[in-house]
Amino acid sequence: MSIGYLPEVYPDELFYSWVSRTFVHSGHALHSAVLREFFCKRSDNPSKEFLGNLNEDAKKVIREVMPLRELILQNTMVSQYARFLPLAEKQEAMRRMEFDYCDPHFLFPVLVRNEEDAFLRYCPCCLREQRDALGEAYWCRKHQLRGVSLCYKHGCLLEHSTVSAKSHTAYNLSPAEEYAVIDTPRYCANPELLRYTRYISDVFDAPMDFERDIPFTAVLHNALLSTKYMKSSGKTRYTQQLADDLSAFYQKIGVTSITSMSQIQKALLLGKADFTVVCQIAYFLGMSVQELTAPKLSTHQIAAEQEAHHVRGRVCPDWDVFDDAAAPILEQLAHDIYTGAARPDGRPERVSERLIYKTFELDGERLHWYRLQNAPKCQAVLEKFFETYEDHWCRRLVWAYNKIKAERGEKPIYWVDLRRISGVKERNLSKIAPLIHKHTDRKTAKIIRQIIE
Numbered sequence: 001m002s003i004g005y006l007p008e009v010y011p012d013e014l015f016y017s018w019v020s021r022t023f024v025h026s027g028h029a030l031h032s033a034v035l036r037e038f039f040c041k042r043s044d045n046p047s048k049e050f051l052g053n054l055n056e057d058a059k060k061v062i063r064e065v066m067p068l069r070e071l072i073l074q075n076t077m078v079s080q081y082a083r084f085l086p087l088a089e090k091q092e093a094m095r096r097m098e099f100d101y102c103d104p105h106f107l108f109p110v111l112v113r114n115e116e117d118a119f120l121r122y123c124p125c126c127l128r129e130q131r132d133a134l135g136e137a138y139w140c141r142k143h144q145l146r147g148v149s150l151c152y153k154h155g156c157l158l159e160h161s162t163v164s165a166k167s168h169t170a171y172n173l174s175p176a177e178e179y180a181v182i183d184t185p186r187y188c189a190n191p192e193l194l195r196y197t198r199y200i201s202d203v204f205d206a207p208m209d210f211e212r213d214i215p216f217t218a219v220l221h222n223a224l225l226s227t228k229y230m231k232s233s234g235k236t237r238y239t240q241q242l243a244d245d246l247s248a249f250y251q252k253i254g255v256t257s258i259t260s261m262s263q264i265q266k267a268l269l270l271g272k273a274d275f276t277v278v279c280q281i282a283y284f285l286g287m288s289v290q291e292l293t294a295p296k297l298s299t300h301q302i303a304a305e306q307e308a309h310h311v312r313g314r315v316c317p318d319w320d321v322f323d324d325a326a327a328p329i330l331e332q333l334a335h336d337i338y339t340g341a342a343r344p345d346g347r348p349e350r351v352s353e354r355l356i357y358k359t360f361e362l363d364g365e366r367l368h369w370y371r372l373q374n375a376p377k378c379q380a381v382l383e384k385f386f387e388t389y390e391d392h393w394c395r396r397l398v399w400a401y402n403k404i405k406a407e408r409g410e411k412p413i414y415w416v417d418l419r420r421i422s423g424v425k426e427r428n429l430s431k432i433a434p435l436i437h438k439h440t441d442r443k444t445a446k447i448i449r450q451i452i453e
């Protein structure tokens, strides 16, 4: 079933809001009818912050209105989660979102929500303007930014709806028109807080760089150079002082969730890229939006920060210790992911760096890419388990076949059975068929090829 009617998407509107309004306009009585038009499976719930698992027909209809990539950039929260990722991860995240769905939690560091961020928020003034101009209200992206409590436009307090901001909690659509009920704004006379809020939303709105790979650590390092928080040699940083002053600054403004000392350390040393943390450090240092989002750093300046890293690495030589301790744990984890032992259903997964960053833990520490660069034994483990997507899909098909065969015995097995539990897509079969013999015996390979061809 393809999308029957698609209303116009509004500026800064959450994709989820668009789908919810589609339901209102469609005349369908049930949410499930609209969800089926948009998403692949019955078990897909609509994503509040991202796109969700869109089916190909839906993508086609949407592409007639606008390129999918543009929709991702303009109407999801990607700009918050992907902005400060390393270039390759940012590009991969965009590719997966557009062409090859996976759970966004594997693509971005999505933090646990606190009370402030638990529900979709709205500004009564914006709502009134929308209703006057468009005849209906919608959910805005910039009201959903983590840690933001004011409307960037009107300066009034954002109101909390009863609609959870999490995606996995509901299978229904909640249009703002129905769920944003407070229409009297509560103004907040705090120009400092408003200035900070506007900075955050301007960073969110700024174009994302998909060409140059300038780590935000280099950008912040360079900004710190001209402050009292770093010696002009760039080799000594006074992080405690920075954390204390930053905390006092934001307390005075009235920001509720303030970046801590350990978050600053993680950001500057390990390149852990949380949007709010980076924005708070940059704003505190007086950096312009332009300086943060489109930095003009020379290769020399970028290299200087990397070098400072190495100096610190020598001063605190924990890399070897870390590598020795981490490699055997990583080996077991990678093995379990690869063989399927890590999942309740036993399905093999591809050992991607992203998945490793997400699941690996040693004494509360993650294996971030920066640590990995300094851990040759861990790198060797990942190389050992590396496989192409095509080989991975083959292994999944073989696994699915053997699993069904063990349950059914001699009864026939069809492509739809394999697809259901392997998750392999039909469009990839032509690339897979010639490789199956690499992953099983000749007889089984032949049977599987017959099933899929």
Ligand SMILES: [Zn+2]
Pocket (backbone or CB within 6 Å): 123, 124, 125, 126, 127, 151, 152, 153, 154, 155
């Ligand atoms: Zn507003």
